[in-house]
Amino acid sequence: MGQSFDSSQQRNLDRSTTLPRAEMPGRREAKELGAWLGRPADYDPMYLEGTGGFPSDGASETPQPLPTRSMASPDCDLLEPKAGDQRAATLILERNGSRSKQGLPACDPGRLNPHRRLPVAKPSSERTSPKAARPTPEGFAGSARASSKIGSSVQILVTGGAGYIGSHTAKELARAGHEPIVLDNLAHGHRWAVRWGPLVEMDLADREGLRRIFQKHAIGAVIHFAALIAVGESVGAPAEYFRNNVANTMNLLDAMREGGVSRIVFSSTAAVYGNPQQSLIAEDHPQAPLNPYGESKLMVERLLGWYGKAYGLGWAALRYFNAAGADPEGETGEMHDPETHLIPLAIAAAQGKVGGLEVFGTDYETRDGTAVRDYIHVTDLAVAHRKALDRLAAGGSSGAWNLGTGHGHTVHEVIAAVERVAGRKVPVQHAARRAGDAPVLVADPSRAGRELDWVPLHSSLERVIESAWQWHNSRSPSSQPV
Numbered sequence: 001m002g003q004s005f006d007s008s009q010q011r012n013l014d015r016s017t018t019l020p021r022a023e024m025p026g027r028r029e030a031k032e033l034g035a036w037l038g039r040p041a042d043y044d045p046m047y048l049e050g051t052g053g054f055p056s057d058g059a060s061e062t063p064q065p066l067p068t069r070s071m072a073s074p075d076c077d078l079l080e081p082k083a084g085d086q087r088a089a090t091l092i093l094e095r096n097g098s099r100s101k102q103g104l105p106a107c108d109p110g111r112l113n114p115h116r117r118l119p120v121a122k123p124s125s126e127r128t129s130p131k132a133a134r135p136t137p138e139g140f141a142g143s144a145r146a147s148s149k150i151g152s153s154v155q156i157l158v159t160g161g162a163g164y165i166g167s168h169t170a171k172e173l174a175r176a177g178h179e180p181i182v183l184d185n186l187a188h189g190h191r192w193a194v195r196w197g198p199l200v201e202m203d204l205a206d207r208e209g210l211r212r213i214f215q216k217h218a219i220g221a222v223i224h225f226a227a228l229i230a231v232g233e234s235v236g237a238p239a240e241y242f243r244n245n246v247a248n249t250m251n252l253l254d255a256m257r258e259g260g261v262s263r264i265v266f267s268s269t270a271a272v273y274g275n276p277q278q279s280l281i282a283e284d285h286p287q288a289p290l291n292p293y294g295e296s297k298l299m300v301e302r303l304l305g306w307y308g309k310a311y312g313l314g315w316a317a318l319r320y321f322n323a324a325g326a327d328p329e330g331e332t333g334e335m336h337d338p339e340t341h342l343i344p345l346a347i348a349a350a351q352g353k354v355g356g357l358e359v360f361g362t363d364y365e366t367r368d369g370t371a372v373r374d375y376i377h378v379t380d381l382a383v384a385h386r387k388a389l390d391r392l393a394a395g396g397s398s399g400a401w402n403l404g405t406g407h408g409h410t411v412h413e414v415i416a417a418v419e420r421v422a423g424r425k426v427p428v429q430h431a432a433r434r435a436g437d438a439p440v441l442v443a444d445p446s447r448a449g450r451e452l453d454w455v456p457l458h459s460s461l462e463r464v465i466e467s468a469w470q471w472h473n474s475r476s477p478s479s480q481p482v
């Protein structure tokens with residue numbers, strides 16, 4: 001329950017399908033792609049998924065050669081086929097019963113080009129950033145060997161992908177061979193954090209803009225991070241929270257329906273549970289949010305359930321506990337403004353950037369009197385999103401999954417770990433408990449382990465704090481402009 005704890009305890013795809021170079025997908029893989037695209041079981045990819053609107057645009061079925069450029073060149077990601085080249089898709093080749101590689105760019109086999117985008121006229125509200133569309137070479141490190149269960153590259157719309165958890169997930173999607181298309185209004189996100197796919201700068205309130213995205217891109221699934229996230233703020237501004245987190249999500253779901261996209265992974269939160277009735281929280285724990293933020297997330301979970309029943313939407317609500325840490329390669333990390341989360345605040349205090357850290361409540365019935373929370377590394381969260389997509393693509397049932405470690409740490413333990421990693425003291429001020437703070441919030445993550453095949457590998461407290469420390473130390477206003 002990142003927000004509910006931290007804010008209360010600290011003051012706190014155009015129509016192209018991007019194809020792996022290593023092999024042309026055969027019918028089975030194209031079928032899998034069809035499944036990703038939410039097509040019915042009898043869907044025949046040969047007739048539907050040519051790029052550029054085949055066959056209704058009257059295009060020849062003869063594959064047209066795409067311009068070639070070596071993938072060894074860092075510019076390969078900028079490959080932009082000419083308008084007439086849009087027909088040169090593997091799936092059209094499949095229609096001809098051919099597995100010829102004609103028509104594919106001569107890029108390094110096994111490497112992906114997650115940024116291949118067809119030229120489409122962008123309306124002003126849909127400004128894509130050429131800079132953002134260009135990945136760093138490091139961003140794709142390992143993608144040649146990365147395997148995704150579906151075996152095909154899929155364009156995935158990542159709302160809020162310029163934010164903290166969204167940017168880590170975009171990296172994980174690219175690593176697995178998919179193309180993250182980030183939609184973000186940059187109200188709280190960062191242009192620099194969009195490194196693994198194009199940025200569509202847009203607000204989810206823009207219903208027409210959303211519709212256009214699903215018309216123009218072959219989006220296979222959506223991961224929905226975009227939201228306002230501050231618990232304390234939500235209490236004073238419920239209208240903004242319900243409008244942004246609920247009404248705008250309805251815009252997204254309706255645009256997905258119109259666009260025929262039927263898979264979504266949603267960022268939910270442990271804040272949907274409210275006051276815990278037991279220390280280890282499983283998914284069937286009663287849901288009674290204590291604030292508009294948690295309520296807004298629960299409302300979306302319920303929307304998803306009803307859209308699933310009525311329209312066949314496949315959904316996964318991932319209830320994160322305390323997201324923490326940063327990309328181990330230092331390519332992205334946490335930068336909230338204002339920051340309300342314990343670990344970055346403790347690091348800022350250790351760095352001397354803030355006067356000290358307030359600890360609210362030292363008289364809880366816990367090991368050392370301070371509250372206990374479950375810190376989950378953001379990279380582990382990112383992997384869980386990919387695995388949830390895999391589950392939905394494989395026809396797995398919808399549902400909600402807790403993402404945590406099953407182990408809690410007190411505030412004092414977190415502070416001690418920051419001091420160990422930083423080699424400096426964290427100046428602390430003790431304050432009274434605050435209303436609404438639960439003594440202990442720890443996930444029972446066993447369902448995610450069983451059903452998503454997910455194990456948090458990066459979430460030891462030391463690793464979480466080391467990666468966060470490295471990130472916050474490497475940041476400078478000039479190198480990481482907000």
Ligand SMILES: NC(=O)c1ccc[n+]([C@@H]2O[C@H](COP(=O)([O-])OP(=O)(O)OC[C@H]3O[C@@H](n4cnc5c(N)ncnc54)[C@H](O)[C@@H]3O)[C@@H](O)[C@H]2O)c1
Pocket residue numbers: 001002003159160161162163164165166183184185186187188189190202203204205224225226227228229244248267268269270319320321322323324336
């Ligand atoms: N950080 C945590 O500990 C935590 C815990 C539980 C759940 N969550 C959930 O995870 C998601 C991501 O959290 P985060 O910490 O990365 O937050 P973040 O603020 O870093 O990212 C959210 C992103 O959404 C964008 N956004 C918000 N409203 C938008 C709109 N109307 N249109 C377009 N873009 C919009 C913001 O600009 C921002 O980039 C949120 O939904 C949050 O509720 C986070």
